[in-house]
Amino acid sequence: xxxxxxxxxxxxxxxALAAETGASKNTLTAYKSDLIIAxxxxxxxxxxxxxxxxxxxxxxxLTTWQKLGKSPKTISxxxxxxxxxxxxxxxxxxRKDNPTTWLDSPKLPSSIPVSLSETExxxxxxxxxxLPSPDNLRMSVGMEILYGTGLRISELLQLRRGDxxxxxxxxxxxxxxxxxxxxxxxxxxxSKIKTWLEIRDDVGPDTRHEQLLALxxxxxxxxQKFSLLLKNITLIAQIDPVRVSPHKLRHSFASxxxxxxxxxxxxxxxxxHADISTTQIYTKTRPERLHGLVSTNHPLAKRVx
Numbered sequence: 001x002x003x004x005x006x007x008x009x010x011x012x013x014x015x016a017l018a019a020e021t022g023a024s025k026n027t028l029t030a031y032k033s034d035l036i037i038a039x040x041x042x043x044x045x046x047x048x049x050x051x052x053x054x055x056x057x058x059x060x061x062l063t064t065w066q067k068l069g070k071s072p073k074t075i076s077x078x079x080x081x082x083x084x085x086x087x088x089x090x091x092x093x094x095r096k097d098n099p100t101t102w103l104d105s106p107k108l109p110s111s112i113p114v115s116l117s118e119t120e121x122x123x124x125x126x127x128x129x130x131l132p133s134p135d136n137l138r139m140s141v142g143m144e145i146l147y148g149t150g151l152r153i154s155e156l157l158q159l160r161r162g163d164x165x166x167x168x169x170x171x172x173x174x175x176x177x178x179x180x181x182x183x184x185x186x187x188x189x190x191s192k193i194k195t196w197l198e199i200r201d202d203v204g205p206d207t208r209h210e211q212l213l214a215l216x217x218x219x220x221x222x223x224q225k226f227s228l229l230l231k232n233i234t235l236i237a238q239i240d241p242v243r244v245s246p247h248k249l250r251h252s253f254a255s256x257x258x259x260x261x262x263x264x265x266x267x268x269x270x271x272x273h274a275d276i277s278t279t280q281i282y283t284k285t286r287p288e289r290l291h292g293l294v295s296t297n298h299p300l301a302k303r304v305x
Contacts, residue, residue, distance in 0.1 A: 007039045007049040009094060013085045016092070022178025024154060034081040050082075051089055055099040058082060062103070072106040079105040113282060115252040120239055121147055127237035131229065134199065139229050141196045141213075144189035145171075146246055150253035150271050151183070153246035157222045159213040164193060175272035183270050254282045 014032055017023050023031075038061045039050035046057050061082075065075050079100070086100045116124075125147070128139045145156055155173050163172040169185050185193075193213070226246065234241040250271070257267055268279040 006036055007043075007051050009049075009051040009089065010035045010039060010085070013088050016088060017084070024176070026154065027176075030077070031081045031084075034078040035085060038078065038082060050085070051094060053099060055102070058086075058099045058103060066106075076105040079103060113251040113255070114243075114248065115255040116239075116243065116248060118256055120237070121249075121252055121256075123237040123239065124233055124244070127233045130236050131232065135229055137192070137196050137199060139226075139233065141189070141192045142226065143230075143233075143249065144186065144192055146249040147253050148186040148189045149173075149183045150250050150257075150267075152250060152272075153223060153226065155272075156213075156246075157226070161197065161213060163213070164190075173272065176274075179272065179274075181269060181272050251282075254279070258282050 010032065013035075014028050017031065018028055035050060038058075041061050041064055042048060042050055042053045042057050045060060046053070048057070062075060062079070065078065083100045083103065086095075086098045089095045090098050125140070125143055128143050129136050131139055142156060145151060145159075146153070149171065151159075151173060152175070155175055158174060159171065164185070165172065165182075169187070169190060170182050171185050173181050173183050175181060197213075230244060230246065231241045234244045254267060254271060257270075258264075264276060264279050264283075267282070268276050271279060273279045
C-alpha cells in the first residue's frame, strides 16, 4: 500500500471542519487517522478513493474492521467520521448521493463513568502540595480547577489569565466546537490561582505563553506532563494510578455534585454538554442516592407506624 496516495478531499474536509465547528487539534487528528484508514482499504480493494466510494464499498470497511476484531467503540468512531465527511461532500457539491445514509454504527455497551470518592479527592489535593516547587502549586491549581469546575483537561490547558473574571468567581471556558460557557470558580481555586500567578510572575514567565494560566499550549506535551505529575501525586496519596486521570476528576465532580443535590440542567451547563442525555448518565453512578432522596424528602417517607 506504499504507493497509495491519500484522497486529497480528506484534508479539504478537515480544513472545513476546523473552520466551521472549531474542532480541536485532537479531534482533527483522530478524524484524519480514521478517514485515511478507510481510504487505504477502499483504494486497495476497489481501486477508487474514499470520496468516490459507493455504499457497498463503504460497508466493506465495517466488515473488514469487524473481522479484524476492532472494538465497537473504534468502529462507531470511524463510522461517525465517514458520515460527517460524506455529508460535507454532498453539501459542498462534490457528490450528489450520500453512501452512508443507511450506515449503522455498532451498538455500544452502556458505560457508566467511574469516579473517585470524596475522601480520595481530598487525599489527592493534599498530595499535590507535596510535589517539588513550582509543580506543587501549579498542580494544586490545576486539580482544584478540574475537580472544582468539571473542566476537560484540554479546556484547562487553554485557560488564559483573561478568562478569570475577577471579583465574580467565574471563569470563561472555551469548550468543544468553540462553544463558550461561564463556570463558577470555588474560593479556594480562585485564591490558589492568584498565588500561583504572583509567584510565576516573580520568576518571570515564558513570554511565549505568559497569557496561559498553567502550562504551555502544546497539547500532547502538556497532557503528558500533567498526567505524569498526576501519577506522582497518586503515588504520594497511595492510590492506584490506574484509577486516576484528569477525566476521572471531571467524572468525580459531576457525581459528587449530583450526590449533594445539584440539578441536571445546572450540571449540564457547567460540564458543557450539548445534550442533557450525556449528563444523565451520571444519575446511574449512585443508585443509592435516589433511595436517599426519597427517604429524606418524600412527605410519606417518615410516617409514624
